[in-house]
Amino acid sequence: MTIPLFEAYPALEKQLPWMHLGNWPTPVQKLSNLGKAIGHENLWIKRDDLSSDIYGGNKVRKLEFIIPDALRKKKKYMITVGGIGTNSGLSTTIHCGRAGIKTVLLLVPQPITQNVQENLLLDQYFGAEINVFHGQPEAYLRVAWVLLTHPNFYLLWAGGTSPFSTISYVNAVLELKRQIDGGLLPAPKYIFSAVGSMGTTAGLIVGARLAGLKSHNVGVKVSMDSYSNFKGTVSLANKTARLMRKLDPSVPEMKFTAADFDLELNYYGGEYGRVTPEGKAAVDLMKETEGIKLETTYTGKTLAAMLDFVKNNRSLNGAPVLFWNTHNSVDYSETIKRCGGLKTLPECAQWVFKENLIPYLK
Ligand SMILES: Cc1ncc(COP(=O)(O)O)c(C=O)c1O
Structure with a gap:
């Protein structure tokens, strides 16, 4: 098995370590029910939640x-x-x-x-x-x-996250481009992704340029400033592009600036991991309309930002918008029921269970 990046740049395959862990390509699908619910029937999802049967996600x-x-x-x-x-x-x-x-x-x-x-x-x-x-x-x-x-x-x-591992998300966009070329989805006008440590989004920015996609990347800040910021994302995109070109001079020279990316700051909620009402509502709406499970730290906040953007942006004119789902969706509830619970944890972590929030363990 090889990956689109190595097919396009065979010299990179010789330079970079890589092992096959996931299910590629991850599916793309139209979010028809969610689109109907919010009045924009051109919403799409890239299902990196299905990237592995063992444990998926980005x-x-x-x-x-x-x-x-x-x-x-x-x-x-x-x-x-x-x-x-x-x-x-x-x-x-x-x-x-x-x-x-x-x-x-x-x-x-x-x-x-x-x-x-x-x-x-x-x-x-x-x-x-x-x-x-x-x-x-x-x-x-x-x-x-x-x-x-x-x-x-x-x-x-x-x-x-590092420039080295960010290359994986450059490949992810080449994978998406093939799905677009194969007619599985239209070229998205906007791609929304969560910005935690910035690697996923920086890779998407580089990948969009390399794949010749006109899509504009919108990252949604979900972590504290030191991990999740505008300058850092652009800088990581530049470092990743430089590393790729150093390893394979046939990779074109690419320079990224503020114009290549938007960072949405308003859905963070002031603290990493804090549950926000709009993030929670987005998680619930995705579950109700599409049966896809998100979480409140990353993907809920990102979807909330995307849904508001779509609802408030009339100039979109029905253009396709893609949500990149970065959360695992393999269900581990049966394992959790069997795993022995709180008493298995070291003492330093027991305070986390002052109150049990897992309904199926009650
Ligand atoms: C579910 C989920 N989405 C998105 C991210 C953010 O990705 P990145 O750290 O590459 O910005 C993470 C990071 O841990 C994550 O767990």
């Missing part, structure tokens, strides 16, 4: 590059920092575990939701080492100490 694409890089460097452990309910940490734990690499999670507090509690139980079930800190400085001090003293650890930046 990290699968990144891990297809990261895991073989870690294996090549003979690393035995992944170490990563994230919110206590991190999807990225769980995805890393599951996929790296299957490749024989254990994940060490350095977690910091965030608002507690059902999804946060479920992820934490699954982290433990799938063998992550869970450590909880008061805040990021403390967690990053630990990272520095571990990396200095343990050469067999691989550092995964929060969200798995």
